Structures are given as structure tokens and as C-alpha cells.
Amino acid sequence: MNSFTTRPEIVGTHGVAAATHWLAAQTAMGVLERGGNAFDAAAAGGFVLQVVEPHLNGPGGEVPILLWSEDERRMRSICGQGTAPAAASAAAFRRLGLEQVPGIGLLPATVPGAFGAWLSMLREHGSWPLADVLAPAIGYARDGFPLVPRAVQAIVAVQALFREHWPSSAAVWLPGDRVPAPGALFRQPQLAATYERLVQTAEREGGGSRTGTIDAALRTWYQGFVAREIDAYYRTTKVRDTTGEAHAGLLRYDDIAQWQPTVEAPLTTDFGRYTVAKCGFWSQGPAFLQQLGMLRHAGLEQHAPHTEGFVHRIAEAAKLALADRLAWYGSAPGASREAQQALLADDYLRQRWQSAGDAASRQLQPGSPLGIAPRLPDLDAALRTLRTADTRFGIGEPTFAALPPVSEWAEREVFVGDTCHIDVIDRHGNMVAATPSGGWLSSSPVLPSLGFAISTRLQMTWLDEGLPNSVTPGVAPCTTLSPSLALRDGEPYMVFGTPGGDQQDQWSPAFFLRHAVHGMNLQEAIDAPAWHVDHFPASFWPRATTLNRLTAESRFAPEVLDALRARGHDVQVGEPWSEGRMSACSRERDAQGRLVLRAAANPRGMQGYAVGR
Template sequence: MSGFTSRPELRGDFGMVSSTHWLASAAGMSVLERGGNAFDAAVATGFTLQVVEPHMNGPGGEVPAVFQPAGGTPTVLCGQGPAPAAAVPDAFDGLHRIPGSGVLPATVPGAFDAWLLLLRDHGTLPLRDVLDHAIGHARRGVAMIGPVADKIAEIAKVFTRFWPSSAALYLSRGLPTAGSRHPNPALAACYQRIVEESERSARTREARIDAARAIWREGFVAEEILTSLDGPVPDSTGTPHHALLTGDDLATWSASYETPTSLDYAGHTVHKTGPWGQGPVFLQQLRLAESLGVAELDTLSPEFVHTVTEAAKLAFADREAWYGDPNFVDVPLAELTSRGYAEQRAALVDDTASAELRPGSPNGHTPFVPDPRIADAAVAGRTSEGVEIVPSGEQRGDTCHLDVVDAAGNMVSATPSGGWLHGSPVIGNLGFPLGTRGQMFWLDPRSPSVIAPGKRPRTTLSPTLVTRAGQGVLALGTPGGDQQDQWTFNFFLRVMHTGMNLQEAIDSPMFHGNSFPSSFYPREMAPAELVAESRFGERAVAELERRGHRVSVSDAWSLGRLAAVARDPGTGELCAGADPRAGQGYAAGR
């Protein structure tokens, strides 16, 4: 497979931006060309993604990032807003699971504050200059990509029946079609007003950015959010709920920096978020790969697919059993990522696919295992008025990703998500909905991810930064929920061990397993299910089925939306690749 690419790997020495939409990558590259650094470009890219991929992310969502300033140390930016102060399990009385839509699962919106914190501390440009692309696209409108039009078509009955503010924004000209130009004047006005108010209230660049953050948390944005929550709000089934989110929740939270969770592998160091995200599961898979000799396997062979899938089942079972916000729960990360523990766990992998959820017992402790009844799939239904609806469990949110590197060696990997247009009704005067990330909490008190006031949900968002000898060499990521740390893991092994360049590794056939509880409502699990692109071939599929995998053959180019950038510290050469799947991810650079 090495040598084949759907498009060339980009190479240069000035700057590289890769993201899940070409307009966002173009915005980031424009900022680099205008003298901004990688952090300025990342912020511009992130805000543009909110406009061009509203089914994937929005201002009401969240963003984790892992970054490294040139000459600095790898750092995690936590833009994951926590649960409201009123979010105790009893607030969900009568429910077995937190709903996947509406305002009840809303956490504190985190994306806006996180992007501005990064801009203030590591960027160089004024807020106006990094928001201009997003504002312009929202004001003029952008050509709607097919997936956005498809998502609106799926949820249109919910808009017209229960969410009139969403219908006013997205259905006022009829059902959108791919290629139709669609503006978001409310969002453009919101961001323009923030820029202008912040410039009137402060004189320096940094003070204006802090003023904008305050406007978001306590000014007109917060006021509009709270007004939209004054009274019960229906979810996508028409069931009304009162939001738990309050003005105090909005005013008292801010984004923050953390030390990454890191692990050395093959002469490199991989940096991920803490266990409030699923990032450490990537590191557990690396330890298992060492124990199982995965580096010696052909990455396109059934043996590789089988071994990596079985190892992933073990790591993701541990994710469900042990991961949670470390400010609230003692997560045994040192043991989970140790070689001794990996060797013990690797002994469970044999020639046969497992259909069991098998978390380990680090330090001899008993793991959390979800009640199997909670993993039952949702059943389609109707409202009391007979309107067919798509259950919120089937309306899965997705995600965006971006990576940026500049000539100085500044590097950013970020995975913005949440605030999906199908998750919650649009706040009419702001042009965006709230997020529904609270659905990732458990209500089972045994779980390390049980909901609690001020606690971060154990998110699936998982950017990756890789260093060598202390310098950033690779930034990567993908949308995909529970699949993120499976697709990126496959990509990473191919880059590390086969000699593939970034684009070759992205273009190679992908696969993932579903043999663990989903992170999203309704928490279903598909024991022994393995999804693989058809390009693996019938012979490989037959061999995997012989080993006991329930193989679901996916379209040839359907799994993943990866983005990646790289830098050679010795030569200063920069590289980038982007996924051709879905037809919208592109890299830009020179």
C-alpha cells in the first residue's frame, strides 16, 4: 500500500494547517500568511469550523487541545466545560440514562473561552484579526456541504415541531441542499458585537481578549443563553426539561492548562489529555502493542487487524471502568499505562475474538462494569401527537479536528466538538445551540464518571501531540467519538513502523471495533463487532470472521476524517496530510 495517495503529502518550510474543512484550513493559512503564528492560525481555524461544520461543533460546545510552543513544553488546554452545580444524580430522577438531546444534558460551554485563552497567552494577533474569517463566512453564508444538509433533513421534523428557533435559521428557505449558500447572521452579529464591545472596554490586546471572555461569561451572551432557558425546553422527542445550567455556572468557569499524560514509544513521546478524556486509552494501546509485538506485523494483514482490535477492547474496557475527572476520582493511570500491567493484559489476547467486556484490576481494585441493561439500544418511537422522530440516541454528534505547525516549531492539535445543531435548539439571537456533553456522564454511582457538580464528563475528544528529543514532530487527530483513538492509533503505527508518509497512512484502509459501551446515549454495545473498509478484501474479511469477529464491511472510503501535520526538527521541513473521506478535509501549506 505504501506509495499510494489520494492526494500528495504537502511539504514546505513556512507553515501547515490541516483540518476537516477546506475553508477552515484556508482561514488558518491566511492568518499564517498575515504574520500570525500557529496559535493565531489554530484559533482562526477553530472559529471557522463552527460556521462551516455546525453539525460537528459550535460555540456552545467544547475543545481540548494539546500544544507545544517552540522551545516550550507540551501542554493541554482544557476547554471542556463541567456539569452545572445542580447536576446531581437525583436531578435525573426517573431516568436510567442522561438524555442525548435538549437542554438537560448541557454542560458549561467551553470552546469560546478556551480558544481565547490560547490566543491571549500564545498568539500574537488581535481578536478582530482571528475572528474575521468566521464572521465573514457567517454573514455572507457558505456553500453547505452534503453532510450538513443531510443532518438537517434527518432532524427537520424536530425543528418544525419542537425547535422553532432552529427552523427559523435552517429551514426559512426550505430544506437546504448540498451546495446551497446558507448564512448565519445571528452568529456573525454575536461575534462582531463581542469584538466591538471588547475593543471599547480595554486598550491592550490581552485586556481586550479578557474583556471578550467576560462578555461571553457575564455579558449579553450569557444573558441570551439564560433567557433561552427560562422555562421547559423540549428535547428531540418533544419531552420538555428544565435546564440545570445557571448564570453562576457560566460566570465562574474558565478554561485552563494542564500537564499532559505522556508515554515514550519507539523513540518518541506521545502526549494526550488526562483521563477526563479518553486520550490515555491511546497510551494503553501503545503498551499493549509493545507486549504483543504489533510493530512486526503487516499493517494491512488480518493478523494486525485482529491483534489491534483485541488490544483495543481491553484498553477501552479499562476506559469505562477507571476513567473520570481526576479532580473527583483517583484514576490509577500509572498502573494502567505500565509495562507490567500491559503484559498481564496482553496475555488475554489469543487467536479468537472476544465478545466480553474485560476491564482489568490495577492495584487489585474492583473495576466498574456497567449494568448490561443500560447498554440496550434505543427504540424508535413517536410523540404523543404522532410525529415520527429520530431518537436522540441515533442522532449521534460528531466532531472536527485541526492541526497547525509553523516555521518556528509551534505546534497545535485540537478537537473541537459539541453544540451540535441537532442536539439542542438554536438560541435565536446568538445563532448557536448549547452542547449536550452531559450525556457522557453515568448515573450509576459506582462509575468513576458518575455525574457531579463541577465535574467534567469523560469525553471522547482526543487530540494527539508527539515529540522527539523535546521538540514537536507530529500533531494528529480525527472526529469519530469512540473511534477516534482507534483510527488515530492505526495511523500512528503505520507512520512509526512502515515508512508511510502522512498521506499514505491516512489513505490506508481503516477499521475499528464496537465491542464496548458507547460513550453516547443510549450506551449500546455490539459484542465482537468489527467494522472494516471493503478495501481489506474478501479474503481478509473471511479470516477475521474465522477468528470470531462479527465483521461489518463498510464502504471503501468511509472510516475516519484524519488530519495531521509534522515537522522535522533537524531540517525544519514541514508536512501535512488530510483525509479524502467525506470529501471536505484538506490541508494547506507552503
């Protein structure tokens, strides 16, 4: 008998979808019901997420996508992470007296890559016209959607910033100079008008074909009125940011016009029957693969998922992998492709695992692939920055760790490092996993002529010269965004992922291992008590370093938490349902060769949902 789950694992044959917001999941399922494929459905759901989770992503953000094409019988990775502006050099930031890229405002902008990534997938693999794919998002923006409590929480937290310094954001998010009520229908008419104008322009210039219209839409966004409006605002407007001063932006028309999403084969590693695929070293995704490579040697089958042996082993593997992320991941000239590939070699990972012991590691220990000594950034820059920084309006993340006093309900419901996620599988077996983020409402001011904000992902780079993730003109920052795709016995099997910043490639491996090693179904593996470690400099401004902290849900048995403390972990006990926002969809053939689809979604936060039939 399976144990109790908060909701059923969805089983169907026509299609399944799971997402961090019920409206996105249901939008995707609606597309499947009307004959669209998984790529049409994921794109439509992704655009809806921009509207209904505005505190966690937006049209000016980014998205990495992993997909399986049943026609092509292959996996692809789409990099929708935009690049740094041409003017965004370490020297430029240091001339401003900065040691870190700010967490909010105009200075940390990258090219908004989400639109290009979604349309690249839609053009090559979809079947629906652009207008039909965008119609649900336009409808919710124009006619209204229920504003979830966490979005209101984000508005409450930054309302003073909006009123005093970001009037264009106040005009959108404080209508009538009032904080919106949780659950009330909320409209974004300017955003709806922008997307309607884009569709009309693309249809007029697209030559009447589906792909021609999509190409015209890409030109309109990256070389047309959208790019021009961004350029004008970032060139002429100065706004308050985390420095406590007002700065203009560095992003320009040419930066946007020259950018294109990249499509490549994902990185993979084997774990028993499974082959797990992740995005490249421009993301933190390889940290998942490194953990699997280490944990092949950890005997996890001997440690049940609710035990300290299971938690300790995965936590120590995460510490080692994320230390390697700090030293070796990125796409700047300081990155070594040979060293990065060596990070995934079995010999290297076996040696890394041998360095993990029975006691919790208290040291940040990056490895030396190919015998090359690691070089780390100046981690004390965060402490120096905080001496003069303005932290009144939160930190660089889409949700907030430290804030001015707000209402009691807002203070209780704090998740750090959230974003969005969506998974879709259609009746043909096509699969999509995507993790949209960036351009959230508190990241940067709303562009008044467009109705949305631009990503601040550049805060994830370092100003130290010569590192793999040094801020570099024309180079994308290494992102935390990290969807997942898995094969089983060589056949496409599962797409999954979670929001969570630095926690994404901790919650996802733990979920996967509960399922792959211990046989939990998708919903059981999501519902099970979860945890994360902090043992690295945070990816978001101000990038403070925490070591050896393990935060676990209070649903773990007290004796398990005590055993983890006895191993040396600095255990912090969180709320019972506070760790993770996983969603997942899977596919497999039954004895008759029929495709059986499954889906599950996270109950934490009471907004993720899985649907299917």
C-alpha cells in the first residue's frame, strides 16, 4: 500500500501538465485538449506564468528549457538566459565604486531571453499559431487573474520603494495607491496591450505562415519596438538600487538585437537504469549530475528517505558539487571547458565522494579537475558591500530573506529564492521541462510603455577578473535555473523541476532519488519531508557566504534531526511544509505498448497543480 499523499498522482493517456500555478497547468492542459502538442502547451503555460506569478518571473526574464522530441527521438536544451550588455564590464562597475553587481535596479540587467527561448521552441517543434499560444496570457492580463498571497506579500515588502523611487512600478502594482487584496482579480492592461501589439505586428509582417509570424515576432521583440523602448528607458532613466543611489542602465538596443537563444544537446550522466539530462555549465544544472555521480558510490538503497543516513549523504554531495559550481561553472573567458567536462568524469566524482565523511563538512572545498587548482572570488566583498548598501527593500532574490516589518501573514510565509516551473507531456510522448524566472515585479522598475520589468540576473556574476563567472560583456551569467529530464532504460521517462534559486539542484536530486532508489511515486516523492543546505556564497546579491547549515522541515522525526546534529550539521528546523516546490510528469509504455502518463505537483504554498486525463 502506498502511504498517504496530499493529492493523487495523476494518471492519463491524453496528456499531463504540472506547474507552480494552477492556471499555468490548466492552460497547458487546455492546449493539449484542443489538439496542441507539448511544445504549444508549455509555451502557452509559460506565458501565463509571466502574468499570474509576477513576483517570480515576467516577460523581461529568462528561461532554460529541456525537451524531448518524439519525432526527432532526441533531447535538446534551449538557453534562454540573456547575456550581459556590452557596457557591463568589471571596470565599469568598479568606476561606480562597486565591488558587486547590485541586486535590483537597472545596472544588473541582462538581455531578456525568455521570449526568444519560448518562440524558438515553438517555431521548431510547435504546431499552433503564435496568437493562439499567447491568447491565454493576454486574456489574464487584460481581464484579470487572482493575485496569489505571495505576490501581494512581495508588493507589501517594496511598496515604499515603488512610491518613493519607482513610480512606474507603483502605477502597475499599487493601483489607486493601494496594495491589492490577496485573491482579488488583478489586471495588467499595459502588458496585454504590448503582447497584442506584438502579435498584430508579427501577423502583418509574417507573410501569412505560422513560422513566418513567429520569426516576425522575434524581430519585433529583439529588433523592433520592444528593444527600442527598453533602450530608451535604460539610456535616459536613473533609478534607486541597492547602492542607495540612482543609476541609469547599461542595456542597449544593440545588445538586444544581437542576441539569439542557443540550442544544444544537454549534458547527461547515468544513475542505475536512469540517464539524467541537464543544461550546460552556463547553469548550475551540472551540480545535479555531479551529485548523482558521487552518490552512485553512497549505498543510498540502504538508507530510507526519512533517515539521517539518506539526508547526510545527499547533503554532503551537494556541498561538494556546489563548491565546484563556485570555482568552475560559467561561460566567461576564465572558464575551462576541459576542466568542466572533467567534473563529470566518474574517476573524479569517485575521488570527490571519498573526501566526504561520516561528519558534516565545515569547509568550502572545491575540487581540482585535471589537477588544476581552483581559484575563488573574493568572498569578503559581500560583507564590505553590506556596510554601505541599502537593504531596506529586500535583497536580490525574487522573494526576501530580510525585510522591513510587514503584516503578520506576510512575515510567516517567506520562501527564499523562488521562481516558476512547468512540465508537460503530450499523447505522442513529447516532453518539456522549463524553469522561467527573472523580471519579477521587485527586480527593476516597470517599463511604462511596455508594462513589464527586466531581469537582474547579472547580479550572479563576480567582479573579480578571470573567473569562469566573471561579469563579461556579451556573456551570459551562470544561472541557478535548472530544469531536469530523465531517460529510463534508454527511453524518455520524466521531466521535472522546481523553483528555489540555490536550492533547485538540491530539492530536485532528493526528489529524484526518493523515486529512483526507493520507488516512491511522483506525488509521494514530492510530499516527503525535504531539506536544503547552505554551504556556499548565495547566488543572489549580496552573495553572503553561509557554511554547514542544514534546514529541514519539522516533519522529520526528532531523532533524525538529533542524529544529523550529532554528525556535525548546523540543523535549522523550518515549518512542516516549507522545503521545495517540485513538479513532475512521466511517461512509460504498458504491456500492450500504450503510453501511460503521470503527473504530480507540490502542495507547499497551495498553488502548484498537476492535471491530466
